[in-house]
Amino acid sequence: MIESEDINKVEIRSEEYQEILGAPPNWLLRAGISVILLVFIILLIGSWFFKYPDVLNSQVVILTEDPPVQLKAYSSGKLTHIFYSENQSVQKDSIVAVIENTANLDDIIFISSILDTLTNIEYFPNNIDLNLGELQQSWSGLVRIISSHRNFIELDYFEKKNESLSSQIDFYNKYYFGLLNQIQIMEKENELSLIQFERDKSLFQDGAIAKLDFEKSEQTYLQQKRNYENSKTSLINTQMQINQLRQQILDNSIQKTNELKTYEIQIEEALQSFKSQLAKWRQSYLLISPIVGRASFNKIWFENQAISQGDLVVTIIPKDVMKIIGKADIPSTGIGKVKSGQTVNIKLDNYPYMEFGMIKAKIKNISLVPITTEQGIFYTAEIEFNDSILKTNYNKSIPFSQNMSGTAEIITDDIRLLERFLNPLRSIWTDKIK
Numbered sequence: 001m002i003e004s005e006d007i008n009k010v011e012i013r014s015e016e017y018q019e020i021l022g023a024p025p026n027w028l029l030r031a032g033i034s035v036i037l038l039v040f041i042i043l044l045i046g047s048w049f050f051k052y053p054d055v056l057n058s059q060v061v062i063l064t065e066d067p068p069v070q071l072k073a074y075s076s077g078k079l080t081h082i083f084y085s086e087n088q089s090v091q092k093d094s095i096v097a098v099i100e101n102t103a104n105l106d107d108i109i110f111i112s113s114i115l116d117t118l119t120n121i122e123y124f125p126n127n128i129d130l131n132l133g134e135l136q137q138s139w140s141g142l143v144r145i146i147s148s149h150r151n152f153i154e155l156d157y158f159e160k161k162n163e164s165l166s167s168q169i170d171f172y173n174k175y176y177f178g179l180l181n182q183i184q185i186m187e188k189e190n191e192l193s194l195i196q197f198e199r200d201k202s203l204f205q206d207g208a209i210a211k212l213d214f215e216k217s218e219q220t221y222l223q224q225k226r227n228y229e230n231s232k233t234s235l236i237n238t239q240m241q242i243n244q245l246r247q248q249i250l251d252n253s254i255q256k257t258n259e260l261k262t263y264e265i266q267i268e269e270a271l272q273s274f275k276s277q278l279a280k281w282r283q284s285y286l287l288i289s290p291i292v293g294r295a296s297f298n299k300i301w302f303e304n305q306a307i308s309q310g311d312l313v314v315t316i317i318p319k320d321v322m323k324i325i326g327k328a329d330i331p332s333t334g335i336g337k338v339k340s341g342q343t344v345n346i347k348l349d350n351y352p353y354m355e356f357g358m359i360k361a362k363i364k365n366i367s368l369v370p371i372t373t374e375q376g377i378f379y380t381a382e383i384e385f386n387d388s389i390l391k392t393n394y395n396k397s398i399p400f401s402q403n404m405s406g407t408a409e410i411i412t413d414d415i416r417l418l419e420r421f422l423n424p425l426r427s428i429w430t431d432k433i434k
Contacts, residue, residue, distance in 0.1 A: 060408035064322035103133030142270040149263040158256035193224040326383030337412040348406040357394030
C-alpha cells in the first residue's frame with residue numbers, strides 16, 4: 001500500500017517537473033539572454049581596453065663605447081719577449097709581446113723609426129748591417145736601388161757630358177764668329193775682284209791687254225769667288241754643328257730626367273713593397289696595443305711559452321672610463337616590432353635575476369643591414385642604460401666588467417586583446433579573397 005502511494009507521488013511530481021521544463025517562462029528566457037549579452041559586451045569592451053606587449057628575447061653583451069682590444073697571435077711559435085705584466089699600463093703603439101722569428105727586434109724597431117720619419121731619400125741609411133730575417137731580401141732590393149740612384153747622382157754622367165758639349169759649343173761659336181768676319185772681308189775682296197775682272201774684260205775686248213792677262217784676271221776672280229762660297233759653306237756647317245751639340249745637350253737632359261724618374265718610381269715601388277712586408281711581419285710577430293690602457297693576460301703567459309695561431313694572448317682594457325652600452329643580436333623574425341626607445345629588461349648570466357633582479361635599459365638604435373651567421377639572420381641593436389652604473393630593479397649595483405653577457409627581453413608596443421583575436425580572422429579572410 002505504501003509502495004503504491006510513493007509511486008503515485010513520483011509520477012505526479014515527474015509530471016509537474018516535466019511541465020516546468022517543457023515550457024520555461026518567457027521572463028526566464030529574456031533574463032538569460034540579457035545576462036549572456038551583457039557578459040559578451042563586457043568582454044568585448046574589456047578586450048578593447050586591455051592591452052599587453054609582446055616580448056622578444058635576444059642575447060646581449062655589455063661593454064663600453066670604446067671596447068677592449070683583444071690581441072691574438074697571427075702565427076705559431078714561442079713568446080720570445082713579454083714587455084708588460086698583468087694590469088700594467090700600456091701606451092698606444094707599444095709592443096706588448098713578440099713571437100719567435102728570425103729577425104733582430106732592435107733592427108726592426110730601428111728601421112721602422114727611420115721609415116716613419118724619413119722625408120728625403122738622400123738620408124736613407126743603406127750602409128748599415130741589419131738582420132731583418134725574412135725581410136732581408138726585400139730590404140736588400142730597396143738598398144740596391146737606392147745605392148744605384150746615389151751613384152747615378154754622384155757620377156752625374158749626363159751633366160759632365162753636357163759640360164763637355166757646352167765647351168765644344170763655345171769653341172764653335174768663336175770659330176763661327178771668326179769665320180763670319182772673314183766672310184765679310186772676303187765679300188769686299190770678291191767685289192773688288194769682280195770690278196777688276198770687269199775692267200780687264202773691257203780692256204781685252206778693246207785689245208788693250210793680251211788674252212793671257214785677261215785669263216789670269218778671270219782666274220783670280222773665280223778663285224776669290226770660290227773661296228768666298230767655301231767660307232759661307234763652312235759657316236753653315238759650323239752653325240749646324242752648334243745646333244747638333246745643343247740638341248745633344250737637350251737629349252742628355254731629357255735622358256737624365258727620365259732616368260731619375262725611373263729611379264724614383266723604382267725606389268717608391270721597392271719602398272712601398274718593403275713597408276707592406278714590414279707591416280705584415282709586424283702583424284705576424286708583434287702584439288702591438290692600438291690604444292692606451294691596461295694589460296689583462298687571459299692566461300699566465302711567460303717567455304718561451306709556445307702559442308698557436310689564433311690564441312688570445314692579451315686584452316687591452318681602455319684607460320678612460322667610457323659610457324656603458326649593450327649590443328643585442330635580434331632575430332630577423334619580428335624585428336619590425338622593435339623600435340628605438342623601447343624598454344629592455346636585461347638578465348645577466350653571472351647574476352641570477354631571481355636573486356639580483358633585472359637591469360632596465362632602452363633601445364637606442366638598430367642596424368639597417370642584418371648579419372648572417374650559422375644561427376640565422378640577426379640585426380644588431382645598441383642598448384643604452386639610464387645610469388652610468390649598472391643597477392637592477394632590486395636596487396642592487398652590479399660591478400661592471402667588459403663583455404658581460406646575458407639575455408635581453410625587449411618589450412614591444414602594447415597590442416589590444418581584441419586585435420589579437422581579430423588579426424588571425426583578418427588574415428584568413430584576406431587569404432580567401434586572394
